[in-house]
Amino acid sequence: MGVHTATATPRRSVHNAGARARSHNRHAQLLEAAAAVFRERGFALTTMRDIAAATGMTAGSIYYHYPSKGDLLLAVYAEGVRRVGEAFDRAVARPGDAWQKLHRASAGHLQMMLGADPRDADFASVFVQVQPHDFPPEHQDELVALRNDYEARFRRLVAALPLRRGVDRRLLRLQIIGALNHVPLWYRPDGPRSPAAIARAITLPLQRGLESPGAARPSPGTDPS
Amino acid sequence: MGVHTATATPRRSVHNAGARARSHNRHAQLLEAAAAVFRERGFALTTMRDIAAATGMTAGSIYYHYPSKGDLLLAVYAEGVRRVGEAFDRAVARPGDAWQKLHRASAGHLQMMLGADPRDADFASVFVQVQPHDFPPEHQDELVALRNDYEARFRRLVAALPLRRGVDRRLLRLQIIGALNHVPLWYRPDGPRSPAAIARAITLPLQRGLESPGAARPSPGTDPS
Amino acid sequence: MGVHTATATPRRSVHNAGARARSHNRHAQLLEAAAAVFRERGFALTTMRDIAAATGMTAGSIYYHYPSKGDLLLAVYAEGVRRVGEAFDRAVARPGDAWQKLHRASAGHLQMMLGADPRDADFASVFVQVQPHDFPPEHQDELVALRNDYEARFRRLVAALPLRRGVDRRLLRLQIIGALNHVPLWYRPDGPRSPAAIARAITLPLQRGLESPGAARPSPGTDPS
Amino acid sequence: MGVHTATATPRRSVHNAGARARSHNRHAQLLEAAAAVFRERGFALTTMRDIAAATGMTAGSIYYHYPSKGDLLLAVYAEGVRRVGEAFDRAVARPGDAWQKLHRASAGHLQMMLGADPRDADFASVFVQVQPHDFPPEHQDELVALRNDYEARFRRLVAALPLRRGVDRRLLRLQIIGALNHVPLWYRPDGPRSPAAIARAITLPLQRGLESPGAARPSPGTDPS
DNA sequence: CATGAATGAGTATTCATTCAT
DNA sequence: GATGAATGAATACTCATTCAT
Numbered sequence: 001m002g003v004h005t006a007t008a009t010p011r012r013s014v015h016n017a018g019a020r021a022r023s024h025n026r027h028a029q030l031l032e033a034a035a036a037v038f039r040e041r042g043f044a045l046t047t048m049r050d051i052a053a054a055t056g057m058t059a060g061s062i063y064y065h066y067p068s069k070g071d072l073l074l075a076v077y078a079e080g081v082r083r084v085g086e087a088f089d090r091a092v093a094r095p096g097d098a099w100q101k102l103h104r105a106s107a108g109h110l111q112m113m114l115g116a117d118p119r120d121a122d123f124a125s126v127f128v129q130v131q132p133h134d135f136p137p138e139h140q141d142e143l144v145a146l147r148n149d150y151e152a153r154f155r156r157l158v159a160a161l162p163l164r165r166g167v168d169r170r171l172l173r174l175q176i177i178g179a180l181n182h183v184p185l186w187y188r189p190d191g192p193r194s195p196a197a198i199a200r201a202i203t204l205p206l207q208r209g210l211e212s213p214g215a216a217r218p219s220p221g222t223d224p225s
Numbered sequence: 226m227g228v229h230t231a232t233a234t235p236r237r238s239v240h241n242a243g244a245r246a247r248s249h250n251r252h253a254q255l256l257e258a259a260a261a262v263f264r265e266r267g268f269a270l271t272t273m274r275d276i277a278a279a280t281g282m283t284a285g286s287i288y289y290h291y292p293s294k295g296d297l298l299l300a301v302y303a304e305g306v307r308r309v310g311e312a313f314d315r316a317v318a319r320p321g322d323a324w325q326k327l328h329r330a331s332a333g334h335l336q337m338m339l340g341a342d343p344r345d346a347d348f349a350s351v352f353v354q355v356q357p358h359d360f361p362p363e364h365q366d367e368l369v370a371l372r373n374d375y376e377a378r379f380r381r382l383v384a385a386l387p388l389r390r391g392v393d394r395r396l397l398r399l400q401i402i403g404a405l406n407h408v409p410l411w412y413r414p415d416g417p418r419s420p421a422a423i424a425r426a427i428t429l430p431l432q433r434g435l436e437s438p439g440a441a442r443p444s445p446g447t448d449p450s
Numbered sequence: 451m452g453v454h455t456a457t458a459t460p461r462r463s464v465h466n467a468g469a470r471a472r473s474h475n476r477h478a479q480l481l482e483a484a485a486a487v488f489r490e491r492g493f494a495l496t497t498m499r500d501i502a503a504a505t506g507m508t509a510g511s512i513y514y515h516y517p518s519k520g521d522l523l524l525a526v527y528a529e530g531v532r533r534v535g536e537a538f539d540r541a542v543a544r545p546g547d548a549w550q551k552l553h554r555a556s557a558g559h560l561q562m563m564l565g566a567d568p569r570d571a572d573f574a575s576v577f578v579q580v581q582p583h584d585f586p587p588e589h590q591d592e593l594v595a596l597r598n599d600y601e602a603r604f605r606r607l608v609a610a611l612p613l614r615r616g617v618d619r620r621l622l623r624l625q626i627i628g629a630l631n632h633v634p635l636w637y638r639p640d641g642p643r644s645p646a647a648i649a650r651a652i653t654l655p656l657q658r659g660l661e662s663p664g665a666a667r668p669s670p671g672t673d674p675s
Numbered sequence: 676m677g678v679h680t681a682t683a684t685p686r687r688s689v690h691n692a693g694a695r696a697r698s699h700n701r702h703a704q705l706l707e708a709a710a711a712v713f714r715e716r717g718f719a720l721t722t723m724r725d726i727a728a729a730t731g732m733t734a735g736s737i738y739y740h741y742p743s744k745g746d747l748l749l750a751v752y753a754e755g756v757r758r759v760g761e762a763f764d765r766a767v768a769r770p771g772d773a774w775q776k777l778h779r780a781s782a783g784h785l786q787m788m789l790g791a792d793p794r795d796a797d798f799a800s801v802f803v804q805v806q807p808h809d810f811p812p813e814h815q816d817e818l819v820a821l822r823n824d825y826e827a828r829f830r831r832l833v834a835a836l837p838l839r840r841g842v843d844r845r846l847l848r849l850q851i852i853g854a855l856n857h858v859p860l861w862y863r864p865d866g867p868r869s870p871a872a873i874a875r876a877i878t879l880p881l882q883r884g885l886e887s888p889g890a891a892r893p894s895p896g897t898d899p900s
Numbered sequence: 901c902a903t904g905a906a907t908g909a910g911t912a913t914t915c916a917t918t919c920a921t
Numbered sequence: 922g923a924t925g926a927a928t929g930a931a932t933a934c935t936c937a938t939t940c941a942t
Contacts (some may be wrong), residue, residue, distance in 0.1 A: 044269030048916060060918075061923045069916065097404060131410070133267060168418070168426060175427050178407025179400040186399055187358070193396070193934085201393060202400050205434030251905085273933060286906050290932065476901085494719030498937060510939075511902050519937065581860070583717060618868070618876060624861055625854040625877050632853025635806070641777060643846070651843060652850050655884030701926085723912060736927050743913065848904080 030055055030065055035076045035122035043073055043134045070136035073126075074143065080127025081146045082121055084112045088153050097206050098160040105157060107179055107196035108204050113184050114195040128181045151177075164214040172210065176203060255280055255290055260347035268298050268359045295361035298351075299368065305352025306371045308345055309337045313378050323385040324432050326367060329430050332407055332421035338409050339420040353406045376402075387437045397435065401428060408449045466621045480505050480515055485526045485572035490491055493523055494582045501668065518588040524593065525575075530577025531596045534562045538603050548610040549657050555607060556630055556649035563634050564645040601627075612662040626653060681864075705740055710751045711798035718748055718809045745811035749818065755802025756821045758789045758795055763828050773835040774882050781878050782833060782871035788859050798833055803856045826852075837887040847885065851878060866876040867897055 037046050039062040048069055066072040087108035088208035092101050112124035127150075127164075132140045151173075158173045178200050193201065236399040241349035258279035262271050273294055291297040317326045337349035352375075357365045376398075383398045404427045408420075418426065453630050483504035487496050498509040498519055518521040537558035564576035577600075582590045601623075608623045629652050633645070643651070708729035712721050723734040723744055741747040762783035767776050787799035802825075807815045826848075833848045854877050857869075868876070 039310025042269070044267070047914080057922095058924055059916080060925075063917070064922060134270075167430075171418070171423065171426050172430075174407060174411055175404040178405075178410075179403040182399060182406065185403075193393070198396065201396050205392075205397075206430050207434070209432070209434030210432030272931080274931095283907055284933080285908065285935075289905060292934095294933065492719070497935080507901095508903050509937080510904080513938070514901060526855065575701070583813070584720075615882075621868070621876050622880075624857060628854040628860075629850040630853075631857065632849060635853075636849055643843070648846065651846050655842075655847075655881050659880030659884030672696025675876070722910085724910095733928055734912080735929065738913065739926060742913095 012091075027065060030057070030062065031072075031075060031079060032119050032122065034072050035079070035119070035126055036129070038073060038076055039122045039125040043069075043130060068136075070117065070139045073130070073135065074127050074139050076123060077130060077143060078146055080123035080125075081150050084109060084124050084127055085150050085153060087112045088150070092157060098157065099203075099211065100164065102157055102161065102176075103200050103203050105154075106176060106199035109180055110183060110199045113181075114187050114189070125184060126220040128184070159198070161210075163210050164212050167210050176206065243439065252290060255282070255287065255302060255345050256297075256300060257347065259306070260299050260344070260351055263298060263301055263355070263386050264347045264350040268355060284320075293361075295364045298355070298360065301348060301351050302355060302368060304373055305348035305350075306375050309334060309349050309352055310375050310378065312337045313375070317378070317382060323382065324428075324436065327382055327386065327401075327432075328425050328428050330378075331401060331424040334405055335408060335424045336418040338406075338411050339414070350409060353409070386435075388435050389437050392435050397431065401431065477515060480507070480512065481522075481525060481529060482569050482572065485529070485569070485576055488523060488526055489572045489575040490579070493519075493580060518586075523558065523585065524582070524589050526573060527580060527593060528575050528596055530573035530575075531600050533578055534559055534574050535600050537562045542603070542607060548612065549661065551574050552607055552611065552626075552657075553650050553653050555604075556626060556653050557646040559630055560633060560645040560649045562649045563631075564639070566635050571661075575634060578634070591596075604666060611660075613660050614662050617660050622656065626656065695708050702740060705732070705737065706750060706754060707797065709747050710754070710794070710801055713737050713748060713751055713805070714800045717839055718744075718805060724833065725806060737836050741845075743811075745814045748805070748810065749814050751798060752805060752818060753821055755798035755800075756825050757782055759799050760825050760828065762787045763825075767828070767832060773832065773837065773887065774878075777836065777851075777882075778875050779831055780829075780880050781851060781874040784855055785858060785874045787869040788856075789864070803859070804823045827863050838885050838886075839887050851881065 010090050030051070034051045035160060037054055040046075041050065046069075048062055051072070052059040063073070066075065079222055088105050089106035092110040094101075094104065096104070113128060114121060132143050135143050137182075140194050153175050154177065158169050158176075161169070161172075163169065163172075180199065187195070187198070255276075259276045262275045262279055265271075266275065271294075273287055276297070277284040277287055287297070291300060313330050316329035316333040319326075319329065321329070337345050338353060339346060357368050357372075360368050379398050379402065383394050383401075386394070386397075388397075390396065405424065410424060411418070412423070464652050468473075480501070484501045486498050487504055490496075491500065496519075498512055500521070502509040502512055512522070516525065538555050541554035541558040544551075544554065546554070546609075562570050563578060564571060582593050585593055604627065608619045608626075611619070613619065613622075630649065633648055637645070638646070705726075709726045712725050712729055715721075716725065721744075723737055726747070727734040727737055737747065741750060764782045765784040766779035769779065771777075773780070784799075787795050788803060789796060807818050810818050829852065831850050833844050833851075836844070836847075838844065838847075855874065858873060862870070862873070
């Protein structure tokens, strides 16, 4: 679990507990700063000096921890996948039928991007908004692998949904992901709806429109997620 | 009409028909090349040399026609808005109820991005994928104005939809746009569904889930759009 | 004595009187525009487009009249020498002793730079402020020759001055030229002194301080120039 | 004190003595090289590569020390003001009457531009020959402030001169400055007069021509400056 | 004569990256 | 671990100049 599950790990391992702790902090700090800056400015417009300034380091020092800007982005991306994935898993783990799990998982996904913790939001936003397109070519495969990791969760959940015959489950999944990931482009924290409410307002009509006729109608108030 | 309705127009007008025709062609050619390259690489990673190479010009020559890279992007964006907007308008102009118009307009929107004409696709994709964020600050206002122009069409159309009470029309609109604009990220032209079919598969469940109970159920086969 | 006494003449001669007249006007117009722009922005910062804009031409058209930017500057410079030289000559031609002639010639020099006719001022200012340094190397010799032409007048005039023994006439001349040419850097047309008065205030103390003891003291009011 | 008193200081301070010394040397070296090249070619015609070549650096490296070409020029200018100003102050600090101080200060001014130390000459020449006109607009105010700083010294000195009634002290000051600053345009180091002698030859006649009648006549030999 | 269009060599500036200390 | 300094390749943009029409 730690911050460095991703492939783009730092150059060398540390040698004692004190150093590891310090190192860990420094790494986490660096990764968070990078996430914040990447989110704010995008990859191409972010300079290593921007990130360095956000940590109190100088640009050269970053290279002690990450071998390149692309690796740093990849590490941020991976951490984004990890965090959003965990939120997703937590939502799915709670009892309920498949539609309820979808509502809650969507809410979890959105809350990671828009919720109270700005660090979650930074990592999740990078994960959700950065496209393979923005990466240096040598990292694109890894990026796609990470993304697939996450999307597999969605795939499994949608596969469990009781749907009318003929519904294209892949398209349903992509429609939900598209709608959810579009939210940060217009969301205002002082708006009338919470991220969870938005997520529910996105998925509930789809349930109404697509669930198999035999299933019980969802009653809006029964799921407190 | 024509390519140069947009705000970011070329530096000077021409004075006779022959020159105008030539000039027009060159401009259209330049704009199309820029659209293709911006779409492929994004704004930040596209160099003026890339665009020049795609037209057979030298980088410096572009500046005879557009005063900056940002202006060129803006012109491409504006042309994207114009093309997608026209497709939208054509769809809405055909007779039908509001839901039918929404289905067709969504199909038009998607077809611009994914349809047979690669030039439409280039302009539309730039329009849809470039964010204010990617623009030089001095052009962002204009960009937002252009985008609002287009979104107003969607707003009017959604306003005309017969919906259950309590449905948030703004959210519905943004959900549809989000889902539609996400399609190019996964669409494969050799896939089983046409862009129009995808659009319909996105909006039809929403109709089923959200239309006001009194309205007639949509029968899938009646709208041939 | 037309505009083109200088070496940097236009590419080809004209063939009939009408054309010559028109050509002459166009040339004069171009030269004046160039003088104005060179004066305002300096050689290096002036673009051919600046000059073209000031004449209503396009940049390429200038090359019909002058083979290069350097040649254009040289022509302006030469015209400056011509105009200031003529003013100098007029002042010297009027009757009076050598000191009176010096006062009047200095006044003429200054009036060319600061007087009522803005065209004189443009040409004179370019002449006076542009240094060999600013020229393309291939024109520097010619520039120096032109400048020497003008300075020879000053040299002759100073040679005729009745001075105490031991006075360095060359230094005196250069001191006067330096002081005069410095005036445009601080002169304000709404100031209390006219260019002629300034010139006199510069040269009169030098007369008082340097003229040979036997000469009559200048009485301030006698020379109305 | 030292090289970096001026406003256009390098980007960041250093943290230990060794580094500071190195840094200081590098800065001084860079500034001196820039002064030499600016003096030789003027601001507009000097390229960053020229300056870099003169220091053994790469053009890009200059930006580690100065944020722009304009800032670099300003730093050179400021150093010129500082050096010439100090020479002026030293001359004024020595005992003597106001006229003697003027002679010596003028000599100091000239010696800075033409004296034995080529570095002084570079800085002083840039100070004296560069006009606000040559600067990027954003630096012009600062330039004028620096220049005023220096001219105030001259103003105070001229204010102390015993002069005939009616003499325009401002004009006298500007006449002297104009004559002095013109000298580098014709001075040859192998000529018959030293810079100090030239300065004296410029100011002494003005004393003779302008000092108030009651004052003692200056005897040429008494002031050995 | 004039122009629209293009060129290509240059210009300042940026920035990821390196490295000695 | 960290940094100051440097690098060099790339980038947007400029501009004198050319030339077909």
